[in-house]
Amino acid sequence: MSRFLAPILILVVLVGFFFIGLHKNPNIVPSPLIGKPAPQYELPLLLKPGETLGTEKLLGQVYLLNVWGTWCFACRAEHGVLMEIARQNIVPIYGFNSRDDPQKARQWLADLGDPYVASMVDTDGLVGIDWGVYGAPETFLIDQTGIVIHKLIAPMTMRIWHEDFLPLIQQLKAARP
Amino acid sequence: MKKMIAVLLLMPLALFAVDNNDALEDPELQERYETITRELRCLVCQNTPISDSNAPLAEDLRNQVREMLLAGSSNREIYSYMTDRYGDFVLYKPPFVKRTLLLWLAPGILLLLGGTVLVRTVRQRAAMPIDDDDENEEEIE
Amino acid sequence: MIPELGLFSLVLAFCLAIIQSFAGLAGAHWRKPEWLALVRPMATGQFVFVALSFGLLTWSFIVNDFSVEYVAMNSNTGLPTFYRIAAVWAAHEGSLLMWILAMSIWTLSVSWLNEEIPEVFRARVLGVMGLVNSGFMLFVLATSNPFVRLLPAAIEGRDLNPLLQDPALAIHPPILYAGYVGLAVAFSFAVAALIEGKVTSAWARWVRPWTLMAWIFLTIGIALGSWWAYYELGWGGWWFWDPVENASFMPWLMATALIHSLAVSETRGLFKSWTILLAISGFSLSLLGTFLVRSGVLISVHAFASDPARGLFILIFLGLCIGIALGLYIWRAPSLGSGAGFKVLSRESFLLINNLMLVVAAGLILMGTLYPLFMDALEMGKISVGPPYFNLVFLIPTLPMVLLLGVGMHSTWKRARWEPLRKRLKTPLLIAVPVALGLSFAWGRPSVLTFVGIFAGVWVILSAFSEIRERQEMGRNFFSLPRSMIGMLVAHIGLGLFVLGVTVTSVFSIEKDLALRAGDTVELAGYQFKLESLRNAEGPNFDAVEGMVTIRRNGKVVTTLYPQKRVYRVQTSPMTEAGIDAGWTRDLFVALGDDLGDESWSLRIQFKPLVRFIWLGALVMAFGGLLSMSEPRYRKIQKAEGVAP
Numbered sequence: 001m002s003r004f005l006a007p008i009l010i011l012v013v014l015v016g017f018f019f020i021g022l023h024k025n026p027n028i029v030p031s032p033l034i035g036k037p038a039p040q041y042e043l044p045l046l047l048k049p050g051e052t053l054g055t056e057k058l059l060g061q062v063y064l065l066n067v068w069g070t071w072c073f074a075c076r077a078e079h080g081v082l083m084e085i086a087r088q089n090i091v092p093i094y095g096f097n098s099r100d101d102p103q104k105a106r107q108w109l110a111d112l113g114d115p116y117v118a119s120m121v122d123t124d125g126l127v128g129i130d131w132g133v134y135g136a137p138e139t140f141l142i143d144q145t146g147i148v149i150h151k152l153i154a155p156m157t158m159r160i161w162h163e164d165f166l167p168l169i170q171q172l173k174a175a176r177p
Numbered sequence: 178m179k180k181m182i183a184v185l186l187l188m189p190l191a192l193f194a195v196d197n198n199d200a201l202e203d204p205e206l207q208e209r210y211e212t213i214t215r216e217l218r219c220l221v222c223q224n225t226p227i228s229d230s231n232a233p234l235a236e237d238l239r240n241q242v243r244e245m246l247l248a249g250s251s252n253r254e255i256y257s258y259m260t261d262r263y264g265d266f267v268l269y270k271p272p273f274v275k276r277t278l279l280l281w282l283a284p285g286i287l288l289l290l291g292g293t294v295l296v297r298t299v300r301q302r303a304a305m306p307i308d309d310d311d312e313n314e315e316e317i318e
Numbered sequence: 319m320i321p322e323l324g325l326f327s328l329v330l331a332f333c334l335a336i337i338q339s340f341a342g343l344a345g346a347h348w349r350k351p352e353w354l355a356l357v358r359p360m361a362t363g364q365f366v367f368v369a370l371s372f373g374l375l376t377w378s379f380i381v382n383d384f385s386v387e388y389v390a391m392n393s394n395t396g397l398p399t400f401y402r403i404a405a406v407w408a409a410h411e412g413s414l415l416m417w418i419l420a421m422s423i424w425t426l427s428v429s430w431l432n433e434e435i436p437e438v439f440r441a442r443v444l445g446v447m448g449l450v451n452s453g454f455m456l457f458v459l460a461t462s463n464p465f466v467r468l469l470p471a472a473i474e475g476r477d478l479n480p481l482l483q484d485p486a487l488a489i490h491p492p493i494l495y496a497g498y499v500g501l502a503v504a505f506s507f508a509v510a511a512l513i514e515g516k517v518t519s520a521w522a523r524w525v526r527p528w529t530l531m532a533w534i535f536l537t538i539g540i541a542l543g544s545w546w547a548y549y550e551l552g553w554g555g556w557w558f559w560d561p562v563e564n565a566s567f568m569p570w571l572m573a574t575a576l577i578h579s580l581a582v583s584e585t586r587g588l589f590k591s592w593t594i595l596l597a598i599s600g601f602s603l604s605l606l607g608t609f610l611v612r613s614g615v616l617i618s619v620h621a622f623a624s625d626p627a628r629g630l631f632i633l634i635f636l637g638l639c640i641g642i643a644l645g646l647y648i649w650r651a652p653s654l655g656s657g658a659g660f661k662v663l664s665r666e667s668f669l670l671i672n673n674l675m676l677v678v679a680a681g682l683i684l685m686g687t688l689y690p691l692f693m694d695a696l697e698m699g700k701i702s703v704g705p706p707y708f709n710l711v712f713l714i715p716t717l718p719m720v721l722l723l724g725v726g727m728h729s730t731w732k733r734a735r736w737e738p739l740r741k742r743l744k745t746p747l748l749i750a751v752p753v754a755l756g757l758s759f760a761w762g763r764p765s766v767l768t769f770v771g772i773f774a775g776v777w778v779i780l781s782a783f784s785e786i787r788e789r790q791e792m793g794r795n796f797f798s799l800p801r802s803m804i805g806m807l808v809a810h811i812g813l814g815l816f817v818l819g820v821t822v823t824s825v826f827s828i829e830k831d832l833a834l835r836a837g838d839t840v841e842l843a844g845y846q847f848k849l850e851s852l853r854n855a856e857g858p859n860f861d862a863v864e865g866m867v868t869i870r871r872n873g874k875v876v877t878t879l880y881p882q883k884r885v886y887r888v889q890t891s892p893m894t895e896a897g898i899d900a901g902w903t904r905d906l907f908v909a910l911g912d913d914l915g916d917e918s919w920s921l922r923i924q925f926k927p928l929v930r931f932i933w934l935g936a937l938v939m940a941f942g943g944l945l946s947m948s949e950p951r952y953r954k955i956q957k958a959e960g961v962a963p
Contacts, residue, residue, distance in 0.1 A: 004651045007595060008644040015637045017688070020695040021615040022629045029220060029700050032264040099233060125237050132262040134220035134234055196831035196920070211829075218702050224560050224617055229553045269704025276698045280707075283685045284678075284714045291674040299667050305659025307732050
């Protein structure tokens with residue numbers, strides 16, 4: 001009897017998996033960096049080309065690292081949200097300007113406003129590889145000790161900010177004021 | 178119209194790229210380069226290897242592979258460089274680890290299962306009487 | 319008005335399909351002759367209205383009616399008329415309508431071409447087919463209406479995806495869909511047989527030509543797709559194990575297994591429940607493929623724009639269709655009877671091995687295709703399963719299968735003896751080994767696996783030919799064999815050619831990416847490729863840069879190729895048109911890459927030995943199927959073991 005039942009059991013299992021699969025996005029690849037130290041780097045700043053910033057210098061604070069570029073449509077869409085988050089002044093946002101023309105990038109910030117404490121310039125995209133960046137916008141959450149806590153691979157929205165980021169940030173701040 | 182554009186963006190075109198770099202001088206390195214770039218999945222362009230993609234990221238990753246090869250890295254080092262940054266997703270050949278156990282053992286399991294059924298069926302049938310009154314067995318395939 | 323009429327026809331066709339299934343299934347159950355009499359007219363009417371609906375959508379494309387959203391999205395005034403017609407099935411909605419049209423044509427054929435089948439049984443088959451098709455019509459009406467208006471109308475269309483502007487790809491979907499949907503015929507015959515609780519040799523004889531036809535369409539459809547990918551995508555690959563490709567390959571493997579198992583069920587009355595299960599599985603995998611491609615659960619290069627509502631609909635439909643069929647299977651299969659015995663060495667055993675290996679191969683592809691989804695659903699991270707896995711794993715069942723095929727082809731039913739088998743196979747074996755060795759070294763140094771692959775191909779071909787020689791020795795003409803036998807031999811020769819082509823191409827192809835200036839020459843596999851010049855060219859709806867590459871061998875010009883890099887004006891995406899010199903023994907392939915700025919261009923040049931054998935083999939296989947189908951006994955009116963009402 002069991003050999004006649006096997007096919008329908010396979011069907012039930014498959015349909016179950018497909019049902020779960022329908023609610024997932026196969027295009028989003030989670031970062032292996034979560035829970036690990038952020039990569040070491042130092043990059044020049046977009047607005048103060050003489051100065052540099054990097055993981056080492058950013059230690060000691062909880063911050064967001066937002067990957068953006070003027071070539072990225074969705075970055076324009078999320079820009080207003082980033083401005084709002086910056087206004088709330090809960091965590092600093094650092095920009096990571098990826099594969100861009102610095103001239104255009106500066107113009108972008110002048111036109112749309114600058115939510116970033118500072119933006120680093122990764123013209124050739126090499127540091128981006130260390131961060132596992134594969135599209136933009138992407139937003140990382142890094143804690144005081146330089147550990148990567150969370151990564152968003154999509155435009156930031158207020159909802160995502162409230163539901164995913166804020167609780168994590170409050171936790172981090174509570175653990176290590 | 179806006180909706181249309183959104184829909185179109187969801188459909189990635191399979192764009193082909195030629196590697197714009199010159200071949201590596203050492204033919205052995207070049208061969209390893211070709212193998213590795215064909216087994217690494219491009220993240221931006223979905224289902225194409227970085228060898229055949231014209232996305233900027235694919236180009237950077239190709240250069241990275243090239244430089245690591247020239248610096249004397251082993252294939253294993255190059256693959257783990259990639260998975261450290263992008264996860265196992267970039268490997269077209271999944272690693273043999275606990276969670277891929279079923280995947281890699283599938284051929285063995287399926288053949289064993291099928292083989293058992295096969296042997297049992299044939300044995301059973303061999304023990305049964307053969308009907309020799311069929312009229313058309315000779316010519317029908 | 320025209321699009322609304324199209325939609326109305328589809329609604330009408332849906333109603334007729336519902337009546338057809340009710341009249342067929344209920345009429346057969348309660349033995350109502352007046353209901354049964356309704357089935358054929360309904361099937362005919364359903365076809366007429368589906369065809370009308372399809373025709374009206376096509377008309378909207380021909381006259382560039384951009385007030386229809388689907389037309390505006392997939393066509394353009396600059397698009398040549400041929401491609402405007404092909405654009406009908408270029409995206410999700412229209413391709414589904416074509417799927418429905420194909421199903422209607424199969425339904426119509428079953429209702430008119432099966433005079434020898436008892437009316438009650440035929441009504442059941444058509445009843446099931448009506449249910450399947452009405453499910454798809456409901457899908458279109460509920461989630462994917464191609465006739466939706468765009469207000470205000472677009473001034474110009476977004477144009478057909480340039481990748482699809484190609485003759486082979488224009489006809490690839492209709493043929494492939496005809497194959498997918500054709501498996502629904504075998505499925506419906508299986509379900510009808512389960513309802514009656516009886517599977518006879520006659521049943522197998524009825525199903526076989528339909529299955530063969532569907533299999534032929536699938537074979538040609540897949541081969542066309544692969545050929546298209548080879549010359550159009552520009553990287554010279556012919557198979558990438560992409561989910562969409564796998565979705566078409568799994569039903570093919572199942573259909574192949576089904577054809578073989580039907581042979582046993584027909585001649586020997588054996589493996590009945592197994593045959594039924596295969597008939598159900600073949601179409602189930604078609605449905606599964608549809609789900610995978612259109613729901614967005616997997617990443618694929620050819621994915622349709624995805625929509626979760628559509629995914630959910632197909633999932634429910636798929637669950638119901640297959641679930642009901644398998645439910646009937648649990649109920650009826652145990653009592654289908656088991657038939658007689660056979661010896662260990664017999665044709666039955668070999669066909670059983672064939673079935674096992676084909677099903678295992680399909681199972682492994684299914685596993686590889688779905689494993690990333692399983693991992694993701696279980697929150698175990700994302701992984702990729704790609705060509706390296708499939709290339710390796712697929713050989714495990716198929717290589718032994720092909721090697722055994724050479725023997726199995728000649729063994730007799732019930733009991734075979736070693737002695738005659740050995741006598742017959744000695745000569746092909748003695749020829750195959752040196753020929754395979756010679757071929758192995760013809761292009762370079764082979765590995766053991768390469769040799770085995772080449773040997774397998776040669777061996778199958780020679781083994782099939784030995785049958786012809788045998789007949790001649792017996793003083794009989796080859797053509798005195800039954801057609802189905804000749805078809806079988808031809809199809810296996812096709813398989814041999816295919817195996818040969820795949821092995822040699824995969825191992826001995828040479829590929830180079832280079833930067834060249836006009837006047838530069840490079841050497842590849844004994845050929846000198848010279849980039850003579852580059853010029854601008856213009857097509858009806860694209861601009862291009864065209865290279866002129868002369869290829870010489872030993873100083874003599876072999877051919878001149880004109881690879882293009884096109885930019886289509888509307889969608890402005892760059893496209894590669896490779897220059898290919900096709901030949902029996904090798905292809906020379908040149909694709910233009912990018913302008914590198916310093917007057918040089920990047921080029922990919924390739925030498926691909928025996929690559930034509932891949933598609934040639936597929937065509938020969940399909941031709942073998944056609945020969946088998948033409949077997950007179952499938953058309954004879956035989957009421958002997960009729961399925962009693």
